[in-house]
Amino acid sequence: MTAAKDPIIEVKDMVKKFGSFVANDRLSFHVEKGEIFGFLGANGAGKTTAIRILCGLSYPTSGEIMVAGFNVYHEREKIKRKIGYMSQKFSLYDDLSVSENIRLYAGIYGLGRKEIASREEQLLERLGLTQIRKRLIREIPLGWKQKLAFSVAIFHKPAIVFLDEPTGGVDPITRRQFWEMIHDATLEGITVFVTTHYMDEAEYCDRVSIMVEGRIEALDTPAGLKQSYKSKNMNEVFLKLARS
Amino acid sequence: MKKEFQHIFRDVRTLVILFGLPIVMIVLFGYVVTTEIKDVEVGIWDRSMDQASIQATQKIFSSGYFVPAGYLEREEEIGELFRSGRAKVVVVFEADFEKNLKRDNSASIRLITDASDANSAQMAQTYLQGVLMSYFQSLNQDIQLPWSVEVKSRMFYNEEMKGVYMFVPGLMAMILMLISALMTSVTITREKEFGTMELLLASPLKPREIILGKVTPYILLSFVNALTIILLGFLVFKVPVVGSIWLLMLACMLYITLALSLGVLISTSAKTQQVAMFISLLGLMLPTILLSGFIFPIDNMPKILQWITHIMPPRWFIVIVKNIMLKGTGFAYIWKESLILLGMTLFFILAAVKRFKIRLQ
Numbered sequence: 001m002t003a004a005k006d007p008i009i010e011v012k013d014m015v016k017k018f019g020s021f022v023a024n025d026r027l028s029f030h031v032e033k034g035e036i037f038g039f040l041g042a043n044g045a046g047k048t049t050a051i052r053i054l055c056g057l058s059y060p061t062s063g064e065i066m067v068a069g070f071n072v073y074h075e076r077e078k079i080k081r082k083i084g085y086m087s088q089k090f091s092l093y094d095d096l097s098v099s100e101n102i103r104l105y106a107g108i109y110g111l112g113r114k115e116i117a118s119r120e121e122q123l124l125e126r127l128g129l130t131q132i133r134k135r136l137i138r139e140i141p142l143g144w145k146q147k148l149a150f151s152v153a154i155f156h157k158p159a160i161v162f163l164d165e166p167t168g169g170v171d172p173i174t175r176r177q178f179w180e181m182i183h184d185a186t187l188e189g190i191t192v193f194v195t196t197h198y199m200d201e202a203e204y205c206d207r208v209s210i211m212v213e214g215r216i217e218a219l220d221t222p223a224g225l226k227q228s229y230k231s232k233n234m235n236e237v238f239l240k241l242a243r244s
Numbered sequence: 245m246k247k248e249f250q251h252i253f254r255d256v257r258t259l260v261i262l263f264g265l266p267i268v269m270i271v272l273f274g275y276v277v278t279t280e281i282k283d284v285e286v287g288i289w290d291r292s293m294d295q296a297s298i299q300a301t302q303k304i305f306s307s308g309y310f311v312p313a314g315y316l317e318r319e320e321e322i323g324e325l326f327r328s329g330r331a332k333v334v335v336v337f338e339a340d341f342e343k344n345l346k347r348d349n350s351a352s353i354r355l356i357t358d359a360s361d362a363n364s365a366q367m368a369q370t371y372l373q374g375v376l377m378s379y380f381q382s383l384n385q386d387i388q389l390p391w392s393v394e395v396k397s398r399m400f401y402n403e404e405m406k407g408v409y410m411f412v413p414g415l416m417a418m419i420l421m422l423i424s425a426l427m428t429s430v431t432i433t434r435e436k437e438f439g440t441m442e443l444l445l446a447s448p449l450k451p452r453e454i455i456l457g458k459v460t461p462y463i464l465l466s467f468v469n470a471l472t473i474i475l476l477g478f479l480v481f482k483v484p485v486v487g488s489i490w491l492l493m494l495a496c497m498l499y500i501t502l503a504l505s506l507g508v509l510i511s512t513s514a515k516t517q518q519v520a521m522f523i524s525l526l527g528l529m530l531p532t533i534l535l536s537g538f539i540f541p542i543d544n545m546p547k548i549l550q551w552i553t554h555i556m557p558p559r560w561f562i563v564i565v566k567n568i569m570l571k572g573t574g575f576a577y578i579w580k581e582s583l584i585l586l587g588m589t590l591f592f593i594l595a596a597v598k599r600f601k602i603r604l605q
Contacts, residue, residue, distance in 0.1 A: 055446045077448060085446035089439025110449045162446075 008033045008160055008191050009054065014063035016049050023049040025214040027063070031193060035188055038197040038205030038222075040234075041194075042242060045211040047195040048088060051164050054193070055085050068159045073101065081109070084153035084161040084190075088168065094138040094148055098129055101137060102152060109156035123151050143174035147181060154185050161185065163194040179204050199234040208234070210241050217241045284368045285313035287331040289322065296342035300353070303379040304335065309371050328359045333357045333368050412477040413565035416470055417558035418532050420496065421503045424466045426524040428459055430508030433520040436511075451600060459504050465501070470496040474569075486572030495568065495578070498585050499561045505592035506557075512599035532558045560584050 009031035016024040022045045031037045033172040041047045054059045054067055054126045056076035065072040068082040073207050092101045099120060102243045104166045106116040127147055137145060146166060163182075179201065182192050194205070202222055209219040218225055218241055222234055286304060290297050304310050313331035316322060325331045336354035338344065344351040355372055357365040392562035435441035435458070445453050474492070477483035485492060506528065533547065536558035542550055553559050560581040567573045
């Protein structure tokens with residue numbers, strides 16, 4: 001592992017046990033500021049567990065973890081101000097309108113009324129949702145919802161955004177657009193920590209870690225991984241790792 | 245975080261349930277489930293037809309509770325009358341009624357009731373005894389009557405034995421429990437189900453702020469509901485509030501808080517809305533209806549059940565409300581019950597917080 005230049009997440013020997021089951025087995029990695037860090041693994045490999053710890057949603061059993069310069073044991077409140085989170089499950093309020101959802105989350109993160117209003121306009125414009133701002137979330141298509149959910153997660157300009165399988169059940173075109181949005185976010189200086197099990201998406205990441213049964217088996221740039229595992233694409237890399 | 249209001253008001257159906265329910269309930273209970281009696285059909289079999297018995301009969305029908313269902317001449321007619329459903333009670337005066345009365349200072353009247361509807365039979369009998377009793381007493385103070393003194397009891401605080409007096413407090417206990425506990429547990433589990441809870445937890449909001457934000461609207465709603473019930477009870481059924489209205493409000497607040505903390509507790513263990521609803525309905529509603537003394541008197545229950553009623557919050561709440569509303573007693577008479585409720589509330593809150601923490605691990 002190369003030495004970190006400007007790490008925003010540092011994890012050393014993170015262990016999470018549920019009873020006798022070890023969900024995360026001594027994970028160690030770091031995430032550079034401004035990069036897209038892909039966190040790959042099969043279902044049940046321990047991705048969500050790890051992301052929940054980093055977001056301050058659960059405590060690790062042991063290990064040293066710093067997120068955005070804060071300790072996950074004692075400074076969870078400070079971490080929470082610095083991050084955005086989009087969960088596996090779709091997480092906007094179905095029975096609130098597009099614009100109400102935006103304002104609700106902005107309000108939770110303590111943004112001022114004026115700031116919310118101007119950023120909301122920008123956002124709706126960019127997503128092309130201005131026409132349907134008054135529509136309830138349950139009435140708009142899934143692809144739009146996902147994009148909106150992501151925009152909401154980075155609405156307060158967090159230092160890091162955690163995306164837990166953000167593209168589940170979305171069509172390829174929307175997925176592509178979604179990754180363009182992720183890319184745009186990094187241009188604004190937001191670090192992206194994303195889990196996925198679509199291997200083609202891994203190609204978009206700056207660096208990728210692959211988890212198998214609670215351990216990180218590989219961590220490198222997509223190109224580097226393909227080289228060291230002598231594979232044509234990430235899918236092959238993943239299959240080789242998972243079978244070994 | 246008062247956005248929860250938006251949720252509630254957005255969902256028109258919920259709103260209808262929230263505010264319509266108490267109104268429908270109170271009207272339903274008020275008119276249908278009355279325990280008072282009115283126009284009970286009474287058959288008369290007068291075997292002596294003398295002055296005393298005829299006067300007694302008149303007294304019965306002028307009381308306003310009873311209407312004549314026919315005058316019988318033979319014993320077999322009693323069964324016939326009951327079977328055809330034309331009478332609920334038959335009053336039988338013995339032969340030589342007046343003569344016996346004068347000679348022995350005692351004469352007997354048989355009251356035969358159709359007890360296939362045990363509750364109303366019991367009620368009708370008690371009323372009849374009361375009517376006859378007062379008549380004979382007015383007739384002659386010396387006359388000893390063959391029935392028990394129990395009849396002399398006056399129905400204090402509810403002289404007319406109005407059922408509404410009983411069920412307004414009970415209904416309050418039930419509806420507040422329903423709205424507070426059920427609705428909070430359901431909305432919180434809904435957040436969990438939709439994954440929005442995760443998002444809230446990942447935000448800078450503290451867990452207690454989240455819960456408080458979710459619960460506050462329901463406190464207000466429940467409070468409005470409590471007022472609605474009291475107001476309806478007063479306007480439609482003339483149920484008075486004898487005691488301090490402020491004390492009553494305070495008691496309601498305490499009970500609402502208790503129900504809410506129960507709701508939060510349920511939501512920490514339930515995974516889906518269905519489960520939450522199921523637990524709330526089965527675990528809270530049924531006991532509230534059955535074991536709080538709301539419909540079925542606690543004194544008539546088997547000992548074990550009586551004991552169980554002690555851990556039913558509504559039981560204590562109903563006692564408090566009855567004391568304040570009907571007897572007009574002050575805090576001195578309800579502090580014990582209030583303390584019990586307060587203790588329960590603290591217990592539930594602590595338990596909920598503890599469970600919440602465990603879930604976060």
